[in-house]
Amino acid sequence: MGSGMGNGMGSSRWFVFLALLVLANPAARALDLTATERAWLEAALPVLQFARTEGLPLDIIVQPQPTPGVTPLGMAFVGGRCKLVLSMRGNAEAQATLDRIDRGLRNVVVEAIAAHELGHCWRHIQQRWGVLPAGLRDATAWHAVSTEHADVLRDMWRTRREEGFADLVGLAWTQLNHPARYAEVHAWHVRLRAALDLETGPHDTRAWVYLAADPSLFKAGLPLFEQVQTLWVAGILSPAVPGVPSLRSAGLAQAVADRTDAARSPLHLQD
Numbered sequence: 426m427g428s429g430m431g432n433g434m435g436s437s438r439w440f441v442f443l444a445l446l447v448l449a450n451p452a453a454r455a456l457d458l459t460a461t462e463r464a465w466l467e468a469a470l471p472v473l474q475f476a477r478t479e480g481l482p483l484d485i486i487v488q489p490q491p492t493p494g495v496t497p498l499g500m501a502f503v504g505g506r507c508k509l510v511l512s513m514r515g516n517a518e519a520q521a522t523l524d525r526i527d528r529g530l531r532n533v534v535v536e537a538i539a540a541h542e543l544g545h546c547w548r549h550i551q552q553r554w555g556v557l558p559a560g561l562r563d564a565t566a567w568h569a570v571s572t573e574h575a576d577v578l579r580d581m582w583r584t585r586r587e588e589g590f591a592d593l594v595g596l597a598w599t600q601l602n603h604p605a606r607y608a609e610v611h612a613w614h615v616r617l618r619a620a621l622d623l624e625t626g627p628h629d630t631r632a633w634v635y636l637a638a639d640p641s642l643f644k645a646g647l648p649l650f651e652q653v654q655t656l657w658v659a660g661i662l663s664p665a666v667p668g669v670p671s672l673r674s675a676g677l678a679q680a681v682a683d684r685t686d687a688a689r690s691p692l693h694l695q696d
């Protein structure tokens with residue numbers, strides 16, 4: 426997940442450009458960004474500037490065709506570069522996501538979302554995506570499931586760990602850049618992850634979000650992506666979190682559904 430572009434998606438159908446270039450360019454309207462796309466990109470600009478400063482190989486892609494049901498903002502990894510993909514046309518969720526955030530908090534949350542995506546990018550660039558922290562090994566044992574389903578569950582857990590890492594990066598970004606808004610952005614994450622239909626899918630990052638309630642646990646002074654390491658490991662090792670039943674239980678149905686969706690999607694997007 427998160428890498429490779431499938432067949433059938435010709436590059437001629439893609440507009441590829443740097444958001445910084447677009448937003449700095451008075452002729453940006455010529456690129457026909459929608460109001461929703463502009464709102465997302467403008468809010469995410471500090472994160473995109475940070476990516477440039479850090480030298481991360483990041484491109485911005487706006488999918489011009491309707492993409493209903495696709496994550497509005499996702500990350501793909503193609504040819505050694507990260508692709509921040511906006512799938513917002515014909516996709517009501519793109520504007521709805523913004524509308525669900527309190528107006529005064531919107532840009533701060535969008536920054537956290539963009540930083541989450543950058544967390545995925547960083548893991549890919551480090552060639553660490555899916556790799557456990559040093560000293561840990563996957564000792565997961567699945568009982569009473571087929572070998573095929575055990576593989577699905579292992580994939581689900583691998584993805585969930587990465588989503589936990591990315592959520593922590595988004596929160597660490599907030600603590601670094603908007604410390605006065607941290608509690609609100611953290612509460613937004615709590616609500617987002619609590620609202621999942623299924624408690625055990627790959628986006629069930631509640632173990633990490635719970636631990637990040639105290640932002641002093643980020644290692645201030647370290648580079649952004651390294652600030653989250655301690656909390657990330659703690660979340661991986663955590664038993665069931667208070668108030669979060671059966672966090673360790675396996676969301677087999679969701680994992681199978683996600684894998685099926687991934688197989689159907691031409692671009693392996695991580696949201």
Ligand SMILES: [Zn+2]
Pocket residue numbers: 541542545587588591695696
């Ligand atoms: Zn993600």
